[in-house]
Amino acid sequence: MKTITRGFKNQKGAASLLTALVLLICITLVILLTSKTVLVETQITADNYRTSQATAAASAAMNRAEAYFMAGGLDQIDSATGAAGTDGVVDYRSDAPFSFNLTAGTQTTAAQFYFDNTDDNACDCQDDGTKDLDDDGDGDCMGTEGKNMTRALVTAQGWSDDNTAVRTITQCLGTFDLFDGGDGPKQPFVSRASVGVFGNATIINRYTNSSVWTGGANDISGAAFATYLRPSGTETSDYTKDELNSEDETANTQLVSNRNAGAGIDIITNDATLASKTADEFFDMFFSKTKTQVMNAADSVDQKLAAGQSPNGMTGLIWVEGNLTLNANDVVGSPAIPAILIVNGNLTLNGGAIVDGVIYVTGALQITGSPIIRGSIIGESNSASGGGGTLTLVYVPLSGDGESPAFIPGTGAIIAGSWKDW
Incomplete structure (x- = not known):
């Protein structure tokens, strides 16, 4: 048998095989590295997504x-x-x-x-x-x-x-x-004009020594008009909160002013400090914000009302843009959560309406029924209001008096x- 060996010495395939093997290993490493990077990026993306979910939920x-x-x-x-x-x-x-x-x-x-x-x-x-x-x-x-x-x-x-x-x-x-200063008015009634609004009003104030503060004349015409203060020689600490806020003018009081006796020391009239104020200046005497800011604050909690809308059952800051009439069964505010009722217009109090808190009226105030106000009334208008109703106005300060204050919406x-x- 004849063996042919002539072509073996010219073959060079081993080098090519080695090169291919090296390239294959490199490609494998690149693929593994790329896969690892993709995996890490996927994990980072997932983590960011989960974190975004948690942040959005928080x-x-x-x-x-x-x-x-x-x-x-x-x-x-x-x-x-x-x-x-x-x-x-x-x-x-x-x-x-x-x-x-x-x-x-x-x-x-x-x-x-x-x-x-x-x-x-x-x-x-x-x-x-x-x-x-x-x-x-x-x-x-x-x-x-x-x-x-x-x-x-x-x-x-x-x-x-x-x-x-x-x-x-x-x-x-x-x-x-x-x-x-964080506290409401210091008097039951404050007005730039006269006090003729009261008719037969009964004003009870067991906290301070001032019942009426006005920039106009004192016009007491009602036969039953009277103001009552805490008895001389006593302090607010001598009474319970219920006694201080009682609507009974015969309990823990002394008569100071009425039509027969005239205006007593608790009625301050013709004060030029009030009469000389513009409407905005008068508002700024009491409130820490401008009218626009107060209106926007009420609007932010859906308590800005249009003319004709009733605030019956509402508490907190209430802004009425226009005239308002409160009728016999209307109750605004509560002893626990008083109302700050601002009427940018005229206010008419009919029947036995009840308001706990502070009323601020830019227009005329008319009283034709027997309403009960536990708090204060502030009248911005420099024209006299009127009415022959029998208002009962019991001064209740808005300050906490050392107690935790109520939250006012x-x-x-x-x-x-x-x-x-x-």
Whole structure:
């Protein structure tokens, strides 16, 4: 047999095979590296998406908490029954938060919020500097522990649809002072004009020594007109709150002014300080905001009414743009949550209408029935009002008198610079 070996010495395939093998290994490494990068990028994208979901859910919870607070403060529900009402307890706390779900397509995220109004939270002493909030003298500004229903730290949390990401946001909520110095008027009735509106009014004031302050003349025409002050030699601390706010003029009072005796020391008339004010200047004597700002504050909580709309059953800041008539069965405000009723027009009080709070009228004030006002009336118009009704006006100051103030819808505010997230 003859063996042919002539072509073997010219073959060079081993080098090509080695080169191909090296290239194959390099390509494999590149593919593996690219796959790893794609995997990492996918994980980062997924993490960002989950974080975005959690952030959106937390933001939704914060928005809901702010809206809830602005509508009525921290105490709007009776915790024992779950019904609307106040019981002196914060509605949603860390141990009982408000929880809800958000659904977008096939994905559902979870969110919750709760309030903290106790001492030593992150909102202590963040105030505008106009007053000292340390009512109980413990070194912080929250007042009696857990009792201040007008100021709190809200914590909002949100989770992604798979609960792998969670976001927490905090924000301080409080109120702004609607009146200069935080307190309402110091008299039951203040007017740029005369006092002829009263007719047979009974004015009771057991808190201060002034019943009427007016820039016009004193026009007492009603036979039953009378003013009553707290008995001489007594202090407000001598009486309970119910006794101070009683509509019974024969209890814990002394008669000061009436038609027969004339105006006593509690009636200040023809005051040039009032008579010389423009309408806006007169408004600024009492309120810390301009008319436009107050109107917008009422509008922000859907309490700006048009002429003809009734505020019956409403509390807090109410702005009526136009004339208003309150009739026999109308009740505005309450002893617990007073109203600040601003009528940018004429106000007529008929029948037995009841108002707890402060009434400010830019136009004429007419009294034709037997209304009861527990608070103050301020008349901006420099023309005399009138009416032969039998008004009962009991002065009740709007200040807290050392107690935790009630939340007045329309005065809620976000504390600037207090927003945090992590």
